[in-house]
Amino acid sequence: MALRVVVQQEPFDFGAEAEGFAAGRHDLGAVVTFTGVVRDVAGTLEGMEIEHYPGMTEKALTKIAEEAQARWSLGEVLVIHRHGPMAPGERIMMVATASPHRQDAFEAAEFLMDYLKSRAPFWKKERSAGDTAWVAARDEDEAALDRW
Amino acid sequence: MALRVVVQQEPFDFGAEAEGFAAGRHDLGAVVTFTGVVRDVAGTLEGMEIEHYPGMTEKALTKIAEEAQARWSLGEVLVIHRHGPMAPGERIMMVATASPHRQDAFEAAEFLMDYLKSRAPFWKKERSAGDTAWVAARDEDEAALDRW
Amino acid sequence: MIDVLYFAWVRERIGLPKERVESQATTVRELVEELRAREERYEAAFADLSALRVAVDQELADFDAPLAGVRELAFFPPMTGG
Amino acid sequence: MIDVLYFAWVRERIGLPKERVESQATTVRELVEELRAREERYEAAFADLSALRVAVDQELADFDAPLAGVRELAFFPPMTGG
Numbered sequence: 530m531a532l533r534v535v536v537q538q539e540p541f542d543f544g545a546e547a548e549g550f551a552a553g554r555h556d557l558g559a560v561v562t563f564t565g566v567v568r569d570v571a572g573t574l575e576g577m578e579i580e581h582y583p584g585m586t587e588k589a590l591t592k593i594a595e596e597a598q599a600r601w602s603l604g605e606v607l608v609i610h611r612h613g614p615m616a617p618g619e620r621i622m623m624v625a626t627a628s629p630h631r632q633d634a635f636e637a638a639e640f641l642m643d644y645l646k647s648r649a650p651f652w653k654k655e656r657s658a659g660d661t662a663w664v665a666a667r668d669e670d671e672a673a674l675d676r677w
Numbered sequence: 678m679a680l681r682v683v684v685q686q687e688p689f690d691f692g693a694e695a696e697g698f699a700a701g702r703h704d705l706g707a708v709v710t711f712t713g714v715v716r717d718v719a720g721t722l723e724g725m726e727i728e729h730y731p732g733m734t735e736k737a738l739t740k741i742a743e744e745a746q747a748r749w750s751l752g753e754v755l756v757i758h759r760h761g762p763m764a765p766g767e768r769i770m771m772v773a774t775a776s777p778h779r780q781d782a783f784e785a786a787e788f789l790m791d792y793l794k795s796r797a798p799f800w801k802k803e804r805s806a807g808d809t810a811w812v813a814a815r816d817e818d819e820a821a822l823d824r825w
Numbered sequence: 826m827i828d829v830l831y832f833a834w835v836r837e838r839i840g841l842p843k844e845r846v847e848s849q850a851t852t853v854r855e856l857v858e859e860l861r862a863r864e865e866r867y868e869a870a871f872a873d874l875s876a877l878r879v880a881v882d883q884e885l886a887d888f889d890a891p892l893a894g895v896r897e898l899a900f901f902p903p904m905t906g907g
Numbered sequence: 908m909i910d911v912l913y914f915a916w917v918r919e920r921i922g923l924p925k926e927r928v929e930s931q932a933t934t935v936r937e938l939v940e941e942l943r944a945r946e947e948r949y950e951a952a953f954a955d956l957s958a959l960r961v962a963v964d965q966e967l968a969d970f971d972a973p974l975a976g977v978r979e980l981a982f983f984p985p986m987t988g989g
Contacts, residue, residue, distance in 0.1 A: 544696025547710065555766040558716035561709065561786075562695065565989050568706030568777065579988070580915055582981060585965035610988060617703040622989060629716065631907070632821075635787050638709075642779055642989055648967065650981075651988030652915035663916050666985030673780075713907050727906070728833055730899060733883035758906060770907060779989070790907055796885065798899075799906030800833035811834050814903030 532598060532606045534590045536581065538613035543620055550607055551627035557604040559631040561638040563624050569617035575656045579621065581612040582650035593644040597626070600640070600677075601633040608641065610651065643673040680746060680754045682738045684729065686761040691768055698755055699775035705752040707779035709786040711772050717765035723804045727769065729760040730798035741792040745774070748788070748825075749781040756789065758799065791821040827856075827892065831870070832901035835877065838870040853879050853898065854888040870900070878903055909938075909974065913952070914983035917959065920952040935961050935980065936970040952982070960985055 535541070543564060551557050567577050594606045603626055610622040624641045628634040653664040683689070691712060699705050715725050742754045751774055758770040772789045776782040801812040830843045850856035857874065860867040871877070874888060880899040881890045892898075912925045932938035939956070942949040953959065956970060962981040963972045974980075 542696075544692040547695035548690075548692025551714075553766060555715075555717040555720070555722075558714050560712040560714065563779065563783070564708040565779070566699075566706050566708065567703075569703040570777065572703070574703075580918075581988075582912070582914055582962070582965070582983070585962055585981070588965055589967075618701060629718065631711065631713070631790055635711070635783065635790075639783050642783075646989040647986055649986060649988050650914065650962070650983065651986055652984065653987045654915070663984065664987045666987050671985070728836075729906075730830070730832055730880070730883070730901070733880055733899070736883055737885075794907040795904055797904060797906050798832065798880070798901065799904055800902065801905045802833070811902065812905045814905050819903070 531604070532591070532594050533608070534587060534594060535607075535609040536583075536586050536590065537609070537611060539611070540619065541609050541611070541623070543623060546607065546609065546623065547625070550625045551605040554604055554627065556629060557627040558629055559634040560625065560627045561631075561634040563638050563642055565621040565623070567615050567617050567619050567621055571657075573657045574617050575658070576614055576616055577621075577656070578614045578654045578661075579612045580652045580654065581610075585650050586610070586612075589649045590645065593641060593648060596644070597637045597641050601626075601628060601637040602630065603628050603633065603637055606637070606641075608645070610645070610649070612651065640677055643670070643677065646670045647674060679752070680739070680742050681756070682735060682742060683755075683757040684731075684734050684738065685757070685759060687759070688767065689757050689759070689771070691771060694755065694757065694771065695773070698773045699753045702752055702775060704777060705775040706777055707782040708773065708775045709779075709782040711786050711790055713769040713771070715763050715765050715767050715769055719805075721805045722765050723806070724762055724764055725769075725804070726762045726802045726809075727760045728800045728802065729758075733798050734758070734760075737797045738793065741789060741796060744792070745785045745789050749774075749776060749785040750778065751776050751781065751785055754785070754789070756793070758793070758797070760799065788825055791818070791825065794818045795822060827895055828897045829856075830897065830899040832899065834902055835870050835900050839866050848892075851892055852888070853881065853886065853890050853892065856892060856898070857888065857900075876902060909977055910979045911938075912979065912981040914981065916984055917952050917982050921948050930974075933974055934970070935963065935968065935972050935974065938974060938980070939970065939982075958984060
C-alpha cells in the first residue's frame with residue numbers, strides 16, 4: 530500500500546506522474562487523478578503565490594492520505610502540492626488514487642481534495658493589475674467535509 | 678467546449694493524453710481523469726479481449742459525453758476506449774473532464790464512467806488457464822445509473 | 826430486409842456476426858420469435874430476453890420497438906466496458 | 908518559551924513570520940489575549956478569532972487547547988489550498 534506525498538516549489542511533470550502512478554500493478558483496475566490548475570477566468574490574473582507551513586504541510590497531507598487509505602480499498606495514493614509563485618494555467622497540485630474498484634478510487638480522490646482544501650496549511654494570494662489579495666476560503670469548501 | 682472520443686485497438690499513451698488534456702486552458706481549474714486497467718486479482722488471468730460494435734460505439738460514447746457537457750460546466754471532455762486483445766495491467770480506457778469547479782469535474786467523470794459501463798457496446802472476455810469466459814454485467818453497475 | 830448483428834455470446838451461440846433477415850415482423854419481439862422458431866441455435870441465444878439487449882439502428886431500444894424503416898438491428902448481452 | 912508562527916495575512920498584519928514568546932498563559936486563548944494587549948498590530952491580527960485557525964505543534968487545534976508542553980504555535984486564516 531504505497532503512499533507518496535510531495536511538497537515542492539518546482540513544477541511537477543503531470544504526464545510522467547500520471548503515467549507512472551500504479552504502473553505495473555495488476556490488482557488495481559481503477560485509477561483516478563485530480564489536478565488543480567491556476568485559474569484565470571477574467572483574463573486579468575497576473576500570477577498567484579502559495580504560502581505554506583513547512584513541516585506541518587507534509588504531516589497534514591500524509592495524515593489525510595492515511596485516512597483515505599483507512600476508509601477505502603486503495604493500493605496506491607499520491608499527493609503532490611506546490612508552493613511559491615505560479616502563472617495562470619500552471620498546475621498547482623494533483624492527487625491520484627488506485628483501487629480495485631472505481632467507486633473507491635473516485636470517493637477517495639474527492640475525500641483527499643475536500644480535506645486538502647480546508648485542512649492542509651496552504652494559502653493562496655492572487656496578483657491582478659499590480660494588486661495582491663489573499664484568496665478567501667469558501668463556505669462550500671468547509672461544508673464539503675460534512676459528507677465524509 | 679471541446680469533446681474528443683477515440684475508439685481504437687492500439688494502446689494509448691496515458692501520460693501524453695493526461696499531459697495534453699485541457700493544456701493551455703486558463704479558465705478550467707479542475708481536471709479529473711479516470712483510467713480502467715485490465716485487472717488480475719488472482720494472478721491467473723492470461724489475457725482479455727474486448728469486442729465492440731463499430732459505428733454504434735462511437736455514437737454511444739459521443740452521446741454520453743454530450744450529455745455530461747449538458748449537465749455540468751465542462752470545458753473539455755475526452756473519452757478513449759480500446760478494443761481487441763489486452764494483457765493484465767494494460768490500460769483499457771480513460772475519461773477526462775475539465776471544469777472551472779472540482780465538483781463538476783468529479784461528478785461528470787463518474788457519470789461518464791457509469792454510463793460508459795452499462796450503455797456503450799463493449800463486451801469483455803477473459804482468458805484464464807486456457808478457458809475463456811464472457812465477463813458478466815454487475816447489478817451494481819446498472820444500479821449506479823439511478824443516481825443521475 | 827434488415828441487417829441483424831450479434832455480439833459477444835449471442836454471436837457465439839448463433840454462430841455468425843451478421844446476417845440479412847427477410848421478415849414481415851412489425852416489432853423486434855416478433856422478429857425474435859420468428860428467429861427462435863427457425864433453428865435451435867436461435868432458441869439457445871434468445872431463450873432469456875431479460876439477459877439480452879437490443880439496438881435499433883445503433884441506438885439502444887426495447888423489444889417492443891417497431892421495425893418499420895429500420896435498417897440495422899443488433900442483439901447482445903448487457904455491456905461490460907470501462 | 909514558545910515559538911509562535913504566523914502565516915498569510917496574519918503574518919502580514921503582525922509584520923513577522925515567527926517569534927519566541929515568553930508567557931504564563933495556560934491556553935491558546937490566554938496567549939492570544941496577552942498578545943492583543945501588547946500592541947496594535949496583534950490586536951489587528953487577532954480581532955476576529957472566528958476568521959483564524961490555530962495549530963498546536965503542527966496539528967490543528969482550537970483556541971481552548973492547553974499550552975503545557977507545547978513548543979510551537981501557529982496562527983493563520985482558513986486554508987485555501989488545492
